[in-house]
Amino acid sequence: MFSTFFFLLIQYYDRELKPGGANIPVTEKNKKEYIERMVKWRIERAVPCILFIPQVVDARLVSVFDARELELVIAGTAEIDLSDWRNNTEYRGGYHDNHIVIRWFWAAVERFNNEQRLRLLQFVTGTSSIPYEGFASLRGSNGPRRFCVEKWGKITALPRAHTCFNRLDLPPYPSFSMLYEKLLTAVEETSTFGLE
């Protein structure tokens, strides 16, 4: 059985969960160890580098994503300050705060409920926990790294994310409704992983 899920491509650039970890794919077998190491990382507030790419993958891989569900539970359900988030967001590839696609993006996030916002944050940064000092002190894999939205891809693609750089690759969708739907799909698909 195949269905659309997010295929997790783990890229540990300068830090690895364990020696040689960059070359070890997460499988059913080592999932438990992966989760344990991941949780330890969370507690130490380190951010692993993960590139989330929407793809069609074998449903057998799905349970690997329990790690993300677990993280949401651990991180709790803090209320997100959208104004602080937006004020501390950078843009690349031609986007800017007043760009129509970016205005739709924030309108979409505004329409999201708090859990969906946390999932978006987790999708892009690898963790749903908000820094104690606010979005200005968001960290990437090697030091401070603000939330970033980059113009990328064709409008047929789903948004993707690089947790290493806290960067969302957002295609320039031609309408609010399309952006809303694609963004929500990218963010919510992950919730099905825990149901396996």
Ligand SMILES: *[C@@H]1O[C@H](CO)[C@@H](O)[C@H](O)[C@H]1NC(C)=O
């Ligand atoms: C974000 O910036 C706006 C405009 O500069 C300001 O009014 C608002 O207070 C800021 N919000 C936060 C949480 O810093």
